[in-house]
Amino acid sequence: MDTDVALWRAWWPHAWRLAAAAAVGIPVWLATGVLLKRQAAETDPWFLVGDPLVALGCLTALVWRRRFPLAVGMTVAIASTASALATGAMLVALASVSTRRRPVEIGVVGLAYVTASQCAVELHPVQGAGPPSPWWVQFALSALTAGIAAAVGMAVGARRAEVRSLRDRAESAEREQTARAAQARALERNRIAREMHDVLAHRISLVAMQAGALDHRGDLPAEENRMLVRSIADGSHQALEELRDVLGVLRAGPARPEPPQPSLDRVPGLVADARASGLDVALTTSLTGEPPDVVGRTCYRIVQEGLTNAAKHAPGAHIRITLEGTEGDKLEVGVRNSAGRSGNVRSPVSGFGLLGLGERVTLVGGTLDHRPTSDGGYLLTARLPWPHRTREKRT
Incomplete structure (x- = not known):
C-alpha cells in the first residue's frame, strides 16, 4: 500500500x-x-x-x-x-x-x-x-500563445523559487534553533560547574587544611583535637548546606523563586569562617555606598576564590583582603597572601577556579588580574564597575 x-x-x-x-x-x-x-x-x-x-x-x-x-x-x-x-x-x-x-x-x-x-x-x-487570414495574423496568434505559455511557466518558476527560499529559511532557522539549544546547554553546564566549584572548593579546602593539621600534629592537646574535629564536621555540614542552595538555584522554576545568593554583606562572615578554620586573614573595607547585587555577588566570589587558593597553595600564610570603591566609579577587590609554609599537604590543583572567576568578572564589565608577588606570595585583584543607583534603574 x-x-x-x-x-x-x-x-x-x-x-x-x-x-x-x-x-x-x-x-x-x-x-x-x-x-x-x-x-x-x-x-x-x-x-x-x-x-x-x-x-x-x-x-x-x-x-x-x-x-x-x-x-x-x-x-x-x-x-x-x-x-x-x-x-x-x-x-x-x-x-x-x-x-x-x-x-x-x-x-x-x-x-x-x-x-x-x-x-x-x-x-x-x-x-x-x-x-x-494574412500570415501576420497567424504569426501573432502563435506568438501570443507562446507568450501565455512562457508567462505561466515563469510564474510557476517564481512560485517554486519562493517555496524553496521559505524551505531554506525554515531549515536555517531550525539549524540556528538547534545551535542555540546546544549553546544554552553548554552554558548551563558551565554555570553548574562554576557554582559547584565556588561552593565546594572553598569549604573542602578548609576541611582539607584542618584534616592535614590534625594528621601532622600528633602532639596537640585533646581539647584542640576536639576543636579541629568539630571544625571539620561544621565545615562539611556547611558545604552540604551551600551545595543544597546551589541545587535549589539550578532547579528553581518560574513558580519557585531562587534562594538568595551570597553578596557583599556576607564577606565578613566568610572571613570569620576562614579565621575559625585557622587562616590568618585581615579584612580592610573602604566603601562609600552599597553596590548593586550582581557586583556584590561577584565581589563575594572573588574573595572566596582568593581564600580558597591561599588555603590550598599557601597554608600558614598571612592573607590581606581589601575592598575599596565609590558609587559611580568602581569597586576594587584585592586578595594578597604571603608565602606559605613548605612541606604541608597540598590539595589537587584544578585550574578552573580562576577561569570561571574571569567569566564572572567579564560578565559584569570588570577586569581580573592575578600574578605572583616578589616575596613569594600571590595577588588577586579585580576592578568592577559601580554605577549610580538612579542610572542603573533608568537603564
Whole structure:
C-alpha cells in the first residue's frame, strides 16, 4: 500500500501535465481534421496515423522535461511541425523551460514554437468559410500563445523559487534553533560547574587544611583535637548546606523563586569562617555606598576564590583582603597572601577556579588580574564597575 502511494506521488506531477497537454492538443487536432475533411473527400492517412504517433512521442518526451528542459523543448518544437495533436505538448514544454526563468532559453524555444506553427500551417493548409487570414495574423496568434505559455511557466518558476527560499529559511532557522539549544546547554553546564566549584572548593579546602593539621600534629592537646574535629564536621555540614542552595538555584522554576545568593554583606562572615578554620586573614573595607547585587555577588566570589587558593597553595600564610570603591566609579577587590609554609599537604590543583572567576568578572564589565608577588606570595585583584543607583534603574 505504501509503495503504491509513493509511486502515485512520484508520477502525479507528470500525469496531470500530460493530461493537460492532451486536453489542449485534442481540440486542435479535431478542428484541423474537420477543416481538412471539408476540403478533401478523403483525409490524409498521415493525419490519422502519423500525427497521433508523433504526438505520443512528444508526450513521452515530456517525462524528461525537468532533467533536460532545453533539449526536450527543442525536440518537441521540431516534432510538433508534423503534428497538430502535439500542440499541447509543445506548450507544456515551453512552460517547463520558462520555469527556469532564463531569457535566452525561453527565447530560443519560443522562436522554435512560432516557426513550427508556421510550418504546420503550410503542411496542413486548412481554410475556413471566409477568405484566408494574412500570415501576420497567424504569426501573432502563435506568438501570443507562446507568450501565455512562457508567462505561466515563469510564474510557476517564481512560485517554486519562493517555496524553496521559505524551505531554506525554515531549515536555517531550525539549524540556528538547534545551535542555540546546544549553546544554552553548554552554558548551563558551565554555570553548574562554576557554582559547584565556588561552593565546594572553598569549604573542602578548609576541611582539607584542618584534616592535614590534625594528621601532622600528633602532639596537640585533646581539647584542640576536639576543636579541629568539630571544625571539620561544621565545615562539611556547611558545604552540604551551600551545595543544597546551589541545587535549589539550578532547579528553581518560574513558580519557585531562587534562594538568595551570597553578596557583599556576607564577606565578613566568610572571613570569620576562614579565621575559625585557622587562616590568618585581615579584612580592610573602604566603601562609600552599597553596590548593586550582581557586583556584590561577584565581589563575594572573588574573595572566596582568593581564600580558597591561599588555603590550598599557601597554608600558614598571612592573607590581606581589601575592598575599596565609590558609587559611580568602581569597586576594587584585592586578595594578597604571603608565602606559605613548605612541606604541608597540598590539595589537587584544578585550574578552573580562576577561569570561571574571569567569566564572572567579564560578565559584569570588570577586569581580573592575578600574578605572583616578589616575596613569594600571590595577588588577586579585580576592578568592577559601580554605577549610580538612579542610572542603573533608568537603564
